[in-house]
Amino acid sequence: MRGILRPDFQYEMLQDIQAEDLQANGIKGLILDLDNTITPWNDRTLTEDVIAWFKKVNDAGIKACIVSNNRGPERVSAVADVLEILYVYRAKKPQKKAFLRGIRVLDIPESEVAVIGDQLFTDVFGGNKLGLKTILVSPIAQREFPGTKVLRFMERLVGRKAKYTRTIKS
Template sequence: MNKNTIRILRPDFQYESLKSIPVEDLVKNGIKGLLLDLDNTISPWNDRTLSSEVVNWFQKIKAQGIKACIVSNNRHPDRVAAVADILGIQYVYQAAKPRKKGFGKGLKHLGLGVGQVAVVGDQLLTDVLGGKRMGMKTILLMPIDEREFGGTKVLRFLERLCGRKTYYTRKFARQGMVARRYHDK
């Protein structure tokens, strides 16, 4: 793999979960909007329930004036809409990430430019790759749950081949040893 390929798969920031993203860091980095994945980022795969920590985190970002939109590859609009309604945010379903079109729709919902928005998700090959292709900052999280769509399991295997395991593993996340910022030097 060449350096450009590796760079496009490196998130700008990484955290264990949404609730561990300091809202003040978003503000400090000029982030005014977030395009967030749904499955295993906001809620467990195929689940409409939200933890109180996630709901509280969304209240914190709204209080700081940060806009949010769900951009999901999930093909069930009723599920995506149900979660978006609970959070009071817009959504894009069947986004076909890492393609640009779904991210573009999310940007329109937010009314912001690429330099003001970060993509948040749990997958390198959909969320991080798509966000980088659009020129946005990216934030990689650990998946909420091990249950996931069959196609995602294939992508997880490919992520390990791309080196995700070397810089972000469950073991290190559980031990609190996850770096918050990458330095491409």
């Protein structure tokens, strides 16, 4: 059980992920979680740092697609438009089909796609189920969807590390 909940890489935040490292790992497409990965939960605030990071990724020839469980498209599309990236909403992560929709939109082979998100039980678990590379980041803010608090408790039970260093799954 633990193996499928273990990310390939862990970072403190999106901006710590180097585009060169993604390229070195053969990654040409990114499936990104929205809430608490790109923006604070239920918020559309984008920091200059985050906008600059997406520009760097784009300049490196890496395509990005938000895959969000948000039920409506408004906030997801607003953020995607600012970042000039693709999006999928009402995705139903951690179901495989959520990630498959992202891969289809990216139009990049599965072996070259990585998932980036802040949750073990949706982003990492779902990505690992499909054999995608998975990258875990710390949540941007403490505030989140009430249901997520239960998942956070479970994350601690399975030993989610509090400290993030660049580690590779062995």
